[in-house]
Amino acid sequence: MTKQSRALAIAKDGGEVQNRRLITAFFFAIFAVVIAMPTFGRAQTYNFSSIRVEGNQRIEAAAVANYAAIPRGTAVTAGQVNAAYQRVLGSGVFETVEMVPSGSTLVIKVTEYPTINRINFEGNKRLKDEALSQLVESESRRVLNPAVAERDAARITQAYSEQGRLAARVNTRVIRRSDNRADLIFEVFEGGVVEIERIGFVGNRNFSDNRLRRVLATKQAGLLRAFFKQDTFVNDRIEFDKQVLRDFYLSRGYVDFRTVGVNAELSRERDGYFLTFNIEEGQQFKFGNITATSEIDGVDAQAYLDTLRLKPGVVYSPTLVENSISRMERFGLKQGQDFLRVDPRISRNDRDLTLDVDFVLTKGPKIFVERIDIEGNTTTLDKVIRNQFRIAEGDPFNPREIRESAERIRALGFFTVADVNAREGSSPSQVIVDVDVEEQPTGSLALGGTYSTNDGLGLVVRFNESNFLGRGQSFGLSFSTSSDIKDYSLSFAEPAFLGRNLTAGFGFFYKEFEPGEARFTNTVGEFSPYLGFEMGEYSNMQLRYKLERSDITVESANAVPGSIIDTEASRGELWKSSVGYTYRYDTRRRGLDPNRGYLLEFGQDFGGLGGDYTFVSTTARAVAESKVWHEEVTLRATLQGGALYSPDGDSRIDDRYIVSNRDIRGFEPYGIGPRERSADGSLDDALGGKYYASARFEAEFPLGLPEELGITGGLFYDVGSLWGLDNTSGVGTVYYEDFTLRHVIGASIFWTTPIGPLRFNFTKALQKEEFDRDQSFDFTISAQF
Template sequence: MTMISQQKLCARLKSSVFSSGLFLVLSVLILGLLPACPALGQEVAESLLSVPAYQEPQGEEVREILIEGTQRIDDAAVVSYLTFGVGDMATSDKVKASLKELFATGLFVDINLAVQDGVLTVQVVENPIISSVSFEGMDMINQDDLEKEVQLKPRLVYTLPKVQKDVQRILDLYRRSGHFAATVDPQVVTLDQNRVDVVFKIVEGKHTGVRRIQFIGNNHFDDDILRGQIHTQESAWWKFFSSSDFYDPDRVSYDRELLRRFYLDQGYVDFRIVSSVAEMAPDKEDFFLTFTLEEGNRYKFGKISVESEIKGLEGQDLQPELLTLFDTWYNGGKIENTVAKLTAILGDRQYAFVNIVPETEKDKEQKIVDLTYRIKPGERVHIGRIDITGNTRTIDKVIRREILVAEGDPYSISKIKQSEQRIKDLGYFETVKITPAQGVQTDRSDVKVEVKEKATGDISLGAGFSSTDGVLGDFSIRERNFLGKGQDVRFGAMLSGNTKQLDFSFTEPYFLDRDLSAGIDLFHVRTDQQEESNYDEVTTGFSLRLGYPLSEALRQVVSYTLRRDKISDVSFTASRFVRDQEGESTSSFVSQELVYDKRNSRLEPTEG
């Protein structure tokens, strides 16, 4: 190509490229002509470098925020959920994030965000408030149980997901009671002021029982024995007071564990449950439940030892405490009980956080299991803080004085358990739980005492009829935890045709903050004996009581009583003995009572 024609070509290309809307595309193609048109290539390159890089739109700056559609919710609350505010740029990402935050509150059924001329407008439609929650169609389950099960309550915000979750909760409740055919239809009644009533319409259906329970693979125990080990029972007409013959998948899962424990306690170490299958009967009224088992061989205990990794603690010293013995049938329950026993013993020796691991080595040929209780180190610990929670009425001192350990004492598991039982025996709490917690220092264990208060006051009203006294009435009021101080106060009154009686008693269980129970009893009795013995009698007096322990199980109570008796209006027909007693007399006496109590609980004893 001649110089003149080359120059003409370059000039034409230059004119075409820069005048065309396809500048970027053609520029790339023309780069291939750079050797022929160096001047054109240079201009194209400079033009390419001058093209700005792509940038995401920055959005519009927000100068004002308007909230529309709110009724109950404050505008400021809506603004607080936005991810940007006045002065920020309203990008699409921020708008999406704000929508997500607002919907997550569950307060709104619809939300719209729009920015125009610097004004961010937030339009919302609030979810309604629940006015009432009711149930229809239930016979097998009472309303109180349903109300406890559902989460929707009056004055809460209504949302469809909440309703759907409560429907599932109700269905689960019915299935646990054996009603697998139950259906729940939630209906919403719209009221004024953006309120709704929620009505759960329930069709219970017949309860689904267990027609037959059978086992496959049980060569050493027959079906009747295995049925006796599980909670699920076969349905029968006479079991109308029981719910154990209802099919419940959760109960079946627990039955699998019960079978596993039973076989392990009998020595069948290799036992496993292949499957547990529930099949609906053709009439859709009951289930057939089948457990498929692999029993395996029965094993005995071989060598049994205790190995301690704690310095100064010899495993041989604990050997006599073992419940598992050589050449006896393997028993998983005895292993668990031995671990618990050793843990308690070491806990009393201030090893609060030891870890006792039973290690087994199985010999399939000899059918024996060697067992080693390995005690892994845990530092000797002392009591750190003792924290008490849940006592909204009872003062701390009442609870602390029942705890047998104090801050700084060596940690003792047995004393902790005894303390828990002593607090339960007060009768002031519905639940009592004492748990250890790691303290600030590694050698300290905090003790957390959690209680839940219950009512401790009693009011009694009674009425009756007696051939001697006629109609009689009785009234008493008692507070066993007076002012939350653990004091026992009682007032009683009895009224009949011939007798009028008033009595009052007060007991301080820890007099002078010591283990001394002190109390006083006041009484006043007026008796009309004219019809039978021709006299009237009035008795007034008091008793003082003091009790103290002689030993852990033996307690002595000493009391002093002072009383004044007045016999008056003696008829001349009365006996000489009665006439001789006419007038006032004062008497006093001291009594003693010994109480021996070895029960493990005053309220719910199981031994002693």
Template sequence: MHAGSVLIRKLALAITLFAVASVAIPTFAFLSASPAEAAVVRSISVQGNTRVDPETVRAYLTIKPGESFGPSDIDESIASLFATGLFADVQIVQRGSSLVVTVQENPIINRVNFEGNRGLSDETLAGVVQSKERSVLTTARVQSDVERILETYRRRGNYQASVEPKTIDLQQNRVDLVFEIDEGGKTQVARITFIGNEHFSDGRLRDVIKTRQSGYLGWLRTTDTYDPDRFAADQELIRRFYYDHGYADFRIISSVADFDRERNTFFITYTVEEGPQYRFGEIEVDTTLSNLDPEQLRRRVETRSGRVYSSELVEKSLENLTIEAAKQGYAFAQVRPRGRRDFDEHTISIDYQVDEGPRAYVERINIIGNTSTRDYVIRREFDLVEGDAYNRILVDRAERRLNDLGFFETVRITTEPGSAPDRVIVNVFVEEKPTGKVSFGVGYSTSDGVIGDVSIEERNFLGRGQYVKFLVGGGSDTTNIEFSFTEPFFLGRRISAGFDVYNRTNDADSTQSYDQTLTGGALRFGFPLNDDTTLQPFYRLYDRDISIPDFTTEANCIQNQNYISDAVCQTQGSTVTSLVGASLIYNTLDNTNFPRDGIFAKFTQEVAGLGGDTHFSRTSGEARFYKEVIPAWGVVGVIRGEGGMIKSIGDDGLDLQDQYFVGGSVIRGFETSGIGPRDASTGDSLGGQYYIAGTAEATFPLPLIPQEIGFSGAVFTDAGSLWAADPEAVPSGVTVESDDFELRWTAGFGILWKSPLGPLRADFAWPIVMNDADETQIFRIGGGTRF
């Protein structure tokens, strides 16, 4: 019995183990089956889904009913479902002959909120993040958004900013996503240092780059923060500056931006090696193209033997030669400069080799990144279109033009092979920036007192590249309303066309004894003759209304006046002027607002008499020459000359106000309209038919004053004269003094401020040679601000 009982118990245990094993074998096989022992299911069920359709879930699985699968298929299916971004959790298990997929759906974002942001608006940050309302919330996307927000703040200069994302659970598996932001302090550039520079001072090189040192007025600007893209662009600006000034061996050995976390500032250090300054040696133009005239090509070369070497002049020469060859029928001409450097004489001789280049055509020009600017505004800056011969020089020229428009933060042009070996696809990548602004202007001048204006300006109107401006301004004695419109590509050509309308009022003050209202408009055109020269024809029509306070008629003024010249009295009333003219402008200035090098010259001829009440011919001209005379210290020399002549057409003579009035704005040391013909009895200025003026000036940084403040000094001398009042503009009873040519000469010094809100200037000038009838003014201040 005992042995039988033992046997029975062993048999029962074996049966139990067999039963358990029979149940466990499928699960065990699922967990450890090899590809040769893969499982098969008959159906796939989906659980936990509320928004996502079960068929959508099944579509992402690599497992299909009736097909064998293994652990790798399970892993791949789980990864595929997670990759959709729809699910927070996924589990796949086999239950008998069914595969059960259990999912936990990611919540839907109800709202995206930003808290703690003061420097950047909610709209700006909403454009940065990828998480949007009514989209699925995913951890990876939120983490990416945090990095995007931090990068945006870093580019703004907030390197200590932090972002913490939080969610607020709502009903129906919805959440509010909140980014809690601590902007931290503004991370400024405390100091920009140059090591190894001998020919140019640190201050001069700081003027070359875009990044500025923080200073007393750092709160008014944003360029004193560290931006890695601006830092990289600054290095290229430094290289181009040295290459354009003859230092062909120049190189930046190192450029370092050290971040001081305790003080939350950057210290930027450039270590440079300048090398010697080179000049152009022999300049030759050779060509293997038999029909090209080398002499004709040489006339298009900007580089000249003996001049200081300039990479910019080499680039212009390449462009000119390429265009000239194309005009003579060689669309595929390739121009390559071959330099021969003489290390002993410090000269670089250049041989421009003009050959037949590879025959390649522009298959397509793709414009990428523009949302406001229309495609044709970008395409018209190219000198080639689809189907034309491809030329890299012309593409580089288009890239420079696009940058000069001021519409884009960045411009990048790349090429890729086309559909055939001789086809090239040109890709133009642009990143737009705001082109419109509302400006408030505040200024002060000695003659007009406090002045101000409000203007609305758009440089890319409706994305068409047109310029529109509306301005309202004035001061204690002046009011001004203006509207301007300019189309830079009139009739599809590189011709500018525009119009202006205005109303300007000047009340009687210490410099004039009458009120004047000028209402009119102008039509103008611009024809570029080359890169530096422009012809600008124009037509103007305006009404000038003169009134004298307390005197309603000319007769009343003449009979009762005891302080106003009869010449002024007879100008009362309205006069219409219709004139046509043209200006020829030559401009090679390196900077419009603060030039250091180049020439600006303008010659203008006007004729009035196409209708209207006045008939005269007026000729005027001016020229300014800038040269950095001591580059190491940033000393800039300026020579300026100007003059004009106006003559009556017919027997009626000139109106008093059509003549020239010269004073402190042209020859410092004198009042406005302070020199020239004058009524001996009343002292009123009567104007003159001729004037000349000249200036010699040197500007320099002020010592012992931090350069980031923007102050500089100037010493100058002015000279000139105004003479010959028109006899027809002066009644017979008026005695005119100071009517002959007499030279005036002054000298003085000035203080200039490149304020973040615009240029300001104060001058002290003393007459050295003058006429007793002249009115002097020792101190004069003028300028304005834009913000």
């Protein structure tokens, strides 16, 4: 046999030996497991006849045993014992749990969590302790639960996150006290505010970024970021912004609008967000054919269609459809159709971009209002809320009317939350309307300041209560003063007089002022009760009575005997008694076109019902507004005028009209109109006029500055005149008693600031008279603090 053959044989014999050893070891292992299995089973089985609890102080032993739920006298496994351990620990009242089998007794050793002695907040400045206390579940004199404390810390962190403080952290710390008590401390690290540095839009073709930013509740941080509360990144506010963007576009006919997404990118320094709205505008649709169809026998659809103001060619808006439905349903109630429902069926015409609307008149289910339940109002009387409903118990149920009532309740401004829901009543044909409200403060005390180039610095103190004694009434007191004016006023109004849609109230004011460089002081006290009511969807009327006491005083050092002012002042104190009315028709906020509207106003006062002065005063005003160039520019035109008729020819300076910046800009108060002058100029009295007329044309537009600054610009052109006197006999010469036009052009800067609106007017009189007092610059500010 060769060496190679002997080597192969030896290797083969060795392999066989190795295999025999492995097989032998495998059989021995199986035999050992089989022998040991009964032993393992006996070691993991228990049988307890009793349970003993150790270490408990406040918790009864029986309660701990109930948590464990271990059966007595029955064999239990180790897994069941472990499950019992988990149940006791999961009760949340024990810090440690140990289960020790001791023969037939199971010993449960526990360490109870301490009782919370007090809860403290440390490091918080932006949110006060009272606000944080409302967020936490943990309470004093309750068992400390670490899991609950951690949830509390998470809630506090979320509250800071909603204020834009994304870096806020909250740690919990427990300080042990005697008698198993502990103080729970929430250590707050508020961090800095993460502001929104920039808001942009992608996909907007018809409206600029600036215009869309004005729609959003979220604002960009700007130079005045310390005053803004809406320039922080809050997820909930972003969701709200998406909804208001959709409402904005829908109200302008863009029915296919949608927000594809919102991208929020954190800056490299992690101190600001860049927010981008990705949107799809779609096409603008207008109303096409407007029709009405009746599915109710005996109901003429044309009569309902004739009540609508909606016309083809108007830009489509869901609000206009809703208003039309409400108008038709109210008309149905007047016709005795109690359960009439109007179903708008819209047909889309993509070719000519119109939407045809067919208002289908149908009969709704016969459901009645069983009752109206109001909860949550601790101060406001129930009747104040009930007055916002146009229905009462027993009336036919109309879901649309319930929604409108909810909006009226919210519009009161008395509640932070106002939810109105309907649920089934005592039978399927009855519903119960639930009104749940949460009240908010309705009173305010304001200290303010004013400044104008005419009146100088002024102080304003004002108290207002819009829900006086919980009756929904408004009450106000104010005091203002400047270098030339002292003004005191008191007002009261009841918006639901006699339980009807009538506003009744009164006003009282006392004013003492010395106009400009005039030689006289005028003191006026007035009491004026009034009654107001709506006459239509856009119109209202006010009826009033005025009782006025006026006095003109000329200091002896300034007296010019025989002058017109001195002659009028010599009549002393006068009483005026008058009745009057004012009619208003205003479509600027609720008309068919949200970008266009107008106001018509006409009023008269008739004096002579007692008192010392007989007169008829007539005023009229017309205002038209329009937004053009994708709503970037606002155009406004105002025409106004007045006429005073006194049959006895005895009007005084305080009866006649004067012209101020509200009428013609570019002139001082008493700066134009009839004037009495002496030859040497020592006498120069503005006399006012019996007639005035003016026209104002202006445009307001952005200046290209960041929108968050609130600065816009304007251009204007004013023209008007003040003329007419009863008495022109004086020691001097009367100028400008006849109609003479003045023309003014100018530019304005508007600045909306956190301390109040500022307006700067720069004017140039194109045409004026020699003795007119023009004003090339005017600056006003009104602030509250």
